[in-house]
Amino acid sequence: MTNNLTQEITRTPPRSAGDDIKEASGVYDQTDISVRPEEFRQRGPAEHREKTFELRNVSVSYGGNRAVHDVSMDIFHKNITALIGPSGCGKSTLLRSLNRMNDLVPSAKVEGSLLYHGADIYGPKVDPVQVRKVIGMVFQKPNPFPKSIYDNVAFGPRTTGIKGDMDDIVEEALRRAGLWDEVKDRLDDNAYGMSGGQQQRLCIARCIAVEPDVILMDEPCSALDPISTARIEDLMLELKERYSIVIVTHNMQQAARVSDMTAFLMVELTADEKSRWGELIEYDDTSKIFTNPGDSRTEDYISGRVG
Amino acid sequence: MATDEKPPRTARTRLAVAGARSSTESVFGARGRGDRLGNRFFLAFLLLGMAMAITGLAAMIIWAIIEGSPRLSMDLITNGPSTLAPETAGYRPAILGSIYVIGGVIALIVPLGVGAAVYLEEFADKTRWWNRLIELNIQNLAGVPSIVFGILGLAFIVRSPLSLGAVPAAGAVTIALLVLPTVIIAAREAIRAVPPSIREGSLALGATQWQTIYRQVLPAAMSGILTGVILAVARAIGEAAPLLLVGAVTFVTSDPSFFGPGFTTLPTQIFDWARRPQEEFQVLAAAGVLIMLALVLVMNSFAVWLRNRFEQKW
Amino acid sequence: MTTAGITVSGGGAGNSPRRSLEAPSPRYGEKTVKVILAACAGLSVLVTTGIVLSLLSGAADFFREVPIHEFLFGTTWAPAFADAHFGVIPIVTGTLNIVFWALVVSIPLGLLSAIYLSEYAPNRVRKTIKPMLEVLEGIPTVAIGLFALMFLRPFLEDVFPFLDWTGPHAIGVAGVAVGLLIVPLVASISDDAMRSVPRGLREGAYALGASKLRVSARVVFPAAISGIVAAIVLAVSRAIGETMVVLMAAGARPQITFDPTKSAQTMTAFIGQTATGEISFGTIAYYTIFAVGALLFVMTLVMNLFAVRLVRRFREVYE
Numbered sequence: 001m002t003n004n005l006t007q008e009i010t011r012t013p014p015r016s017a018g019d020d021i022k023e024a025s026g027v028y029d030q031t032d033i034s035v036r037p038e039e040f041r042q043r044g045p046a047e048h049r050e051k052t053f054e055l056r057n058v059s060v061s062y063g064g065n066r067a068v069h070d071v072s073m074d075i076f077h078k079n080i081t082a083l084i085g086p087s088g089c090g091k092s093t094l095l096r097s098l099n100r101m102n103d104l105v106p107s108a109k110v111e112g113s114l115l116y117h118g119a120d121i122y123g124p125k126v127d128p129v130q131v132r133k134v135i136g137m138v139f140q141k142p143n144p145f146p147k148s149i150y151d152n153v154a155f156g157p158r159t160t161g162i163k164g165d166m167d168d169i170v171e172e173a174l175r176r177a178g179l180w181d182e183v184k185d186r187l188d189d190n191a192y193g194m195s196g197g198q199q200q201r202l203c204i205a206r207c208i209a210v211e212p213d214v215i216l217m218d219e220p221c222s223a224l225d226p227i228s229t230a231r232i233e234d235l236m237l238e239l240k241e242r243y244s245i246v247i248v249t250h251n252m253q254q255a256a257r258v259s260d261m262t263a264f265l266m267v268e269l270t271a272d273e274k275s276r277w278g279e280l281i282e283y284d285d286t287s288k289i290f291t292n293p294g295d296s297r298t299e300d301y302i303s304g305r306v307g
Numbered sequence: 308m309a310t311d312e313k314p315p316r317t318a319r320t321r322l323a324v325a326g327a328r329s330s331t332e333s334v335f336g337a338r339g340r341g342d343r344l345g346n347r348f349f350l351a352f353l354l355l356g357m358a359m360a361i362t363g364l365a366a367m368i369i370w371a372i373i374e375g376s377p378r379l380s381m382d383l384i385t386n387g388p389s390t391l392a393p394e395t396a397g398y399r400p401a402i403l404g405s406i407y408v409i410g411g412v413i414a415l416i417v418p419l420g421v422g423a424a425v426y427l428e429e430f431a432d433k434t435r436w437w438n439r440l441i442e443l444n445i446q447n448l449a450g451v452p453s454i455v456f457g458i459l460g461l462a463f464i465v466r467s468p469l470s471l472g473a474v475p476a477a478g479a480v481t482i483a484l485l486v487l488p489t490v491i492i493a494a495r496e497a498i499r500a501v502p503p504s505i506r507e508g509s510l511a512l513g514a515t516q517w518q519t520i521y522r523q524v525l526p527a528a529m530s531g532i533l534t535g536v537i538l539a540v541a542r543a544i545g546e547a548a549p550l551l552l553v554g555a556v557t558f559v560t561s562d563p564s565f566f567g568p569g570f571t572t573l574p575t576q577i578f579d580w581a582r583r584p585q586e587e588f589q590v591l592a593a594a595g596v597l598i599m600l601a602l603v604l605v606m607n608s609f610a611v612w613l614r615n616r617f618e619q620k621w
Numbered sequence: 622m623t624t625a626g627i628t629v630s631g632g633g634a635g636n637s638p639r640r641s642l643e644a645p646s647p648r649y650g651e652k653t654v655k656v657i658l659a660a661c662a663g664l665s666v667l668v669t670t671g672i673v674l675s676l677l678s679g680a681a682d683f684f685r686e687v688p689i690h691e692f693l694f695g696t697t698w699a700p701a702f703a704d705a706h707f708g709v710i711p712i713v714t715g716t717l718n719i720v721f722w723a724l725v726v727s728i729p730l731g732l733l734s735a736i737y738l739s740e741y742a743p744n745r746v747r748k749t750i751k752p753m754l755e756v757l758e759g760i761p762t763v764a765i766g767l768f769a770l771m772f773l774r775p776f777l778e779d780v781f782p783f784l785d786w787t788g789p790h791a792i793g794v795a796g797v798a799v800g801l802l803i804v805p806l807v808a809s810i811s812d813d814a815m816r817s818v819p820r821g822l823r824e825g826a827y828a829l830g831a832s833k834l835r836v837s838a839r840v841v842f843p844a845a846i847s848g849i850v851a852a853i854v855l856a857v858s859r860a861i862g863e864t865m866v867v868l869m870a871a872g873a874r875p876q877i878t879f880d881p882t883k884s885a886q887t888m889t890a891f892i893g894q895t896a897t898g899e900i901s902f903g904t905i906a907y908y909t910i911f912a913v914g915a916l917l918f919v920m921t922l923v924m925n926l927f928a929v930r931l932v933r934r935f936r937e938v939y940e
Binding site for chain 3: 322323325327342343345346349350352353354355356357359360361363364366367368370371374418419420422423425426427430431440441443444445446447448449450451452453454455456457458459461462463466484487488491515516517538541542544545546547548551552574577578581582589592593596599600603604606607608611612615
C-alpha cells in the first residue's frame with residue numbers, strides 16, 4: 001500500500017509534489033542555512049522553520065458540544081499544510097477557527113491559544129474583520145457573487161480599501177489564479193456562467209486580490225471534476241511561493257500530491273457513544289505520514305482500513 | 308414553547324401509517340370503473356370550485372368595467388367632486404390625496420421595513436427573548452384588523468403625542484404602520500433566500516458585516532424586496548378603513564397639502580359617493596373603482612412578474 | 622500525540638506578526654448601523670404597545686361610565702341615542718353572521734382550488750393560476766363593497782327570489798362578498814400546506830396502487846390539516862376585521878338577526894360608521910370606538926396566535 005502511494009507520487013510531473021516531498025523529507029536537513037536561507041526556513045527541519053500559526057491545546061465547541069479537542073500544532077510559513085481525516089473529525093471546524101469564521105456561529109467557542117506570527121488571533125484587541133483580511137479563505141463549493149467576473153475580483157480590494165488601479169489589481173489577481181487568459185475577453189459576464197472549476201479559481205483570484213498572507217482552503221476540489229481538480233492543485237503549488245496555504249481535504253492522494261505537512265485528525269467517542277469530537281492523531285512531514293506513520297490509526301486510515 | 312419541542316417523528320410516523328393504510332385499502336378494496344368514475348367526479352368538482360372562485364372575482368372586475376366605463380374621461384381625473392353636477396364630478400383632490408399618502412407610505416416603509424428585516428435576518432440572535440418577541444409581534448401585527456390601526460392613528464397620530472391633525476401625513480403614517488409587517492415579512496424572505504455562502508465569501512475577504520449586507524446581500528435580495536414593497540403599496544392604495552378614523556372622508560373640493568387639514572383619498576372618496584342613494588353617484592363610484600382597480604392590478608401583476616422573473620436559482 | 626520535533630517552540634525566524642490583526646479604525650459606523658436597524662425592528666413592538674395603550678386608555682374611559690357586564694351581555698346597542706344602550710351582543714352577532722357566510726363561501730371554494738392546484742393541476746396551469754390568485758388577493762375592499770352593494774345584492778335576489786329581501790343592505794350579501802375576498806388567502810395557504818407534504822408520502826401511496834382521489838383525500842389532506850386549519854383561522858380573523866365591505870353592504874342597523882337578507886351592523890362597521898359621523902372628542906360615543914376596538918383586537922389576536930402556532934407546526938414537521 002505504502003509502495004503504491006509512493007509510486008503515485010513520483011508519477012506526477014516534475015516541479016510538483018514529488019519534488020516537494022523530496023525536499024521536505026531531508027534534502028535540506030543537513031544543508032548549510034547560509035546557502036538558501038529562505039528555503040531552509042520553509043523546508044528545513046521543523047525547529048528552524050518560520051511559523052505562521054502556533055496552536056496550543058485548541059478546543060472548539062458548539063453550544064457546549066466539543067467539535068475539536070486539544071489540538072496543538074505549528075503551521076509553517078509558505079508551506080502547504082493538509083488536514084485530513086474522516087468526516088466529522090472537525091478538520092473544517094479547526095480550519096475555520098484560524099480566520100475566525102467560526103465567529104459567525106453564535107454558539108461557537110474557541111479555547112486554548114491560537115497564535116498568528118506570535119499574536120493571539122482571539123486576543124481582546126483583535127478585529128475578526130482584519131483577521132480575515134490577512135487570512136483568506138476558499139470554500140468547498142465555489143461561491144462567486146452574482147456579479148460580473150470583474151466585480152467579483154474587485155469587491156475585496158474595494159471594500160478593504162486597497163489603493164491602486166483597480167484594472168491592474170484585477171488583472172494581476174486573475175493572472176496569479178491562472179484565469180486571466182480564459183476570461184480577459186468577458187470580464188463583464190456574470191460569474192455564474194463559468195464552469196465549476198473556473199468559478200473556484202475565480203474565488204481563489206478574489207481571495208488573492210485582497211493580498212492575504214495565508215489562504216485557507218476548505219475541500220476546494222470536492223465539487224469539481226478531476227481535470228479542474230488537477231488545475232487547482234497546480235495552482236496551489238504555484239501559490240505557495242507567496243502564501244502559506246492550509247487545506248482541508250478528504251482526498252488522501254490530494255494531500256500527498258500537494259502538501260508539505262499533513263495533520264491527521266480522527267473522531268473520538270465517549271464510552272457511551274453519546275458525544276463525539278475530533279482529535280489530532282499525528283502531524284508530520286507529508287512524506288513521513290504517508291510512508292512511515294508513527295501511529296497505527298494513521299496507517300489504518302491511510303491504507304483504507306478505516307474511515 | 309413546549310409544543311415546539313415535540314419530536315416531529317411522531318407526526319411523521321402517524322402520517323406514514325395513514326398513507327400506508329389508505330394504500331393497502333385501495334389495493335384490497337374494490338377498484339375499477341366505479342373508482343375511476345369517482346376520480347373523474349372529484350376532479351370535475353375541484354375544477355368547478357376553482358372556476359367559481361375565479362369567476363366570482365373576475366365578475367367583480369368585469370362589472371366595474373361595464374358600470375364605470377361610461378364615466379371614463381379626463382373629467383374624472385382633472386375635476387373636483389361636486390354634489391350638484393355628478394355627471395362631470397371627478398376625483399382630483401382624492402387622487403392627489405392618495406398620491407400624498409402613498410408617497411409618505413413609501414418613504415416610511417422602505418427604510419423601516421428593510422431595516423427591520425435586515426436586523427432580524429442578519430444581526431438578531433434568535434436565542435434572545437427580545438428578538439423572538441419582535442418576531443412574534445410582527446407576525447401578529449400582520450393580522451391586526453386595519454380599522455384597529457385607524458384607532459391607533461386617531462388616538463396617537465391625529466391627536467397627541469404626534470398631534471398631526473387630520474392631514475395626509477397622519478394618513479401616511481397610519482397606513483405605513485399597517486403595511487409595515489407585510490413589507491418586513493416579504494423582505495425577510497427575500498434576504499433569507501440569499502445563500503449563506505455569499506455572506507461567507509464576502510466576510511472571508513475581510514468585508515465587514517455591514518459591507519457584506521449592503522454590497523452583497525441586499526443587491527441579491529433586491530427583486531424580492533421590491534416585490535414586497537410593491538404589493539404593500541398596492542394594498543395601501545386601496546386601504547380605506549383606517550383612513551375613515553384619521554379623518555379622510557371630509558368633502559374636499561380643493562387640492563390638499565401634505566400637512567394641511569382636510570384631505571380625502573381615492574378609496575374614501577369612492578366610499579363617500581357609494582353612500583349616496585342617487586344613481587349618478589353610484590356610477591361615479593364605479594368609475595373610481597375602475598381607476599383604482601387598474602392601478603392596483605397593474606402594480607400587483609408587475610410585482611408577481613418581477614418575483615417570478617428574477618427568482619434567483621442558487 | 623504529535624511527533625516530538627514539531628511542537629518545539631521558539632527558534633525559527635520572524636516571531637513578530639507580519640501584519641497587525643487589530644482593527645485599523647474603531648468602526649463606529651458599523652455599530653451605529655446595527656443600533657439603527659435594531660430600532661427599526663423594535664418599532665414594531667412600539668406599534669403594538671401604542672395600539673394596546675390607545676385601546677386600553679379609551680376603553681378605560683368607556684368602562685368608567687358603562688359597567689363591563691352591561692357591555693358584554695347587553696342585547697341592545699344604541700350608543701348615540703338619548704336613551705343610550707351599550708350591549709355589544711347585537712354587533713357581535715352581526716360579525717358572526719359575516720364570518721359564517723364568508724366561511725360558507727371561502728372554505729369550499731378555497732380548499733377545492735387548493736387541492737386542484739397542489740395535486741391535479743399541470744405545472745403550466747399552476748404557474749398561471751397561482752399568481753392570478755395572488756393578484757386578486759390585492760383587490761381593494763372598497764371595490765368589493767361597491768360590487769356587493771350594486772351587483773351582488775340584486776343578483777342574489779334574482780337567484781333566491783323566495784327570500785324576504787328588504788332594503789339595499791343585507792348581511793348575507795356582505796358575508797358572501799367577504800368570502801370571495803378571502804378565497805385567494807385560503808387557497809394559497811392551503812396549497813402551500815399541501816405542497817409541503819413530502820413527496821415520499823404520496824409516492825409511497827401511489828406505489829401501492831392508490832388512486833389520485835384516495836391519495837389526495839386520505840393522505841395529503843390529513844397530512845396538511847394543521848396548515849389548512851391555519852388558513853381557515855386566518856380567514857376567520859380576516860372576516861372579523863373586514864370593514865369596508867361590511868360598512869357598505871351590510872348596513873348600519875344594530876340588531877340580532879340570523880336572516881341573511883336583513884341589514885345588521887358589525888363591530889368594524891360600527892367603528893367605521895361612528896368615525897365618519899359627527900362625533901366629538903371626549904363623549905361616551907367617542908369612547909365606544911375604543912371599547913369595541915379592544916374587543917375586536919382581542920378576538921383577532923387570539924385567532925392569529927393560534928394560526929401562527931399551527932403554521933409553525935406544519936413547517937416544523939416537514940422542513
